[in-house]
Amino acid sequence: MESFNTDDELYKNIRKRLKKDLDRKRYVHTKGVADVSLCLAMSYGVDMKKAYLAGLLHDNAKCIPTDEKRNLCKKYQIVLNNAEKKNPELIHAKLGAYRLKDVFHIDDEDIFSAIACHTTGKPKMSVLDKILYIADYIEPNRRPLPMLDEVRKMAFRNLDQTILLILESTLSYLKDKNAEIDKKTQETYQYYKELLLKQEEL
Ligand code: DGI
Ligand code: FE
Ligand code: FE
Numbered sequence: 001m002e003s004f005n006t007d008d009e010l011y012k013n014i015r016k017r018l019k020k021d022l023d024r025k026r027y028v029h030t031k032g033v034a035d036v037s038l039c040l041a042m043s044y045g046v047d048m049k050k051a052y053l054a055g056l057l058h059d060n061a062k063c064i065p066t067d068e069k070r071n072l073c074k075k076y077q078i079v080l081n082n083a084e085k086k087n088p089e090l091i092h093a094k095l096g097a098y099r100l101k102d103v104f105h106i107d108d109e110d111i112f113s114a115i116a117c118h119t120t121g122k123p124k125m126s127v128l129d130k131i132l133y134i135a136d137y138i139e140p141n142r143r144p145l146p147m148l149d150e151v152r153k154m155a156f157r158n159l160d161q162t163i164l165l166i167l168e169s170t171l172s173y174l175k176d177k178n179a180e181i182d183k184k185t186q187e188t189y190q191y192y193k194e195l196l197l198k199q200e201e202l
Contacts, residue, residue: 004048006038014056014104022063030059032139033132040131043156047128053106054114054132060104061096069095076102083182090182093119120184121163123191130159137166145169160199164192 005011019027034055041051061069066088073080073091076098084090097116100106114132117125121133137145138152145151146169154162167189174181 002049004052006052011052011056014053017104018056018060021060026059026062028141029139030056032141033058033135036135036139037131040135040155041128044127044131044159046131050108050110050128051131053108054111054128055135057100057104057106057111058096058115058118058132058136059092060115061092061099064092064095066091072099081183083180083184086180087182090119093117117184120182121167121188121192122184123188125163125188127159130163134159134162134166146173160192160196164189164196167192 015031018030022030034052037051037055038048040046041048061072064072069088069091072095076095078094078098080091080094084094094116097112100108100112100115110126110128113126114129117129118132118136122129125133134151134155138148138155142148147165151162151165151169154165167185171181171185171189174185
């Protein structure tokens with residue numbers, strides 16, 4: 001097995017850069033997500049290095065001012081959908097994925113995918129995609145969210161069931177707020193609901 005150590009220069013340099021680019025709260029959240037991604041990777045047999053990097057880097061674009069986010073999307077030729085145009089808080093996922101190679105010199109399709117879909121999810125997520133999506137929700141420093149205790153317990157038992165719980169909770173939160181629901185969020189919910197129903201029928 002390839003050696004892994006969170007004290008390697010690679011991770012130290014990334015943390016140093018993130019500490020500069022993110023506000024204090026976001027930096028603490030980021031370290032929480034990286035640690036939980038690592039635990040889930042151990043539990044589900046995923047590459048620890050990829051899981052730790054995905055966790056560390058998932059919100060790398062979060063604290064960029066909105067106008068600059070839009071300019072950077074043009075630079076990377078990122079096409080924004082309607083929900084992203086109306087809700088700029090969604091942009092940091094795709095933008096963060098494109099900055100991986102350019103800013104952090106990480107060229108890895110699996111990490112790119114996990115970061116690009118970490119806010120909305122997507123149908124047919126890889127195990128790494130699921131781990132990051134879940135770690136973002138359950139990391140220890142998150143403010144109390146609905147169903148958090150159940151979601152935390154489920155995370156180490158069944159990834160798909162956990163994804164569905166998180167999506168249910170997110171959709172009901174967004175509906176309460178009257179926020180525009182990204183097509184991807186709705187599609188992901190539908191996909192995992194049907195998948196779990198089919199599994200129950202077996
Ligand atoms: O970046 P984080 O705060 O750690 O978490 P995140 O990347 O999941 O982003 C969370 C925000 O994104 C939260 O304010 C809810 C919002 N969000 C998630 N799905 C949708 C959404 N917002 C809209 N408008 N539509 C969605 O489908
Ligand atoms: Fe995020
Ligand atoms: Fe996050």
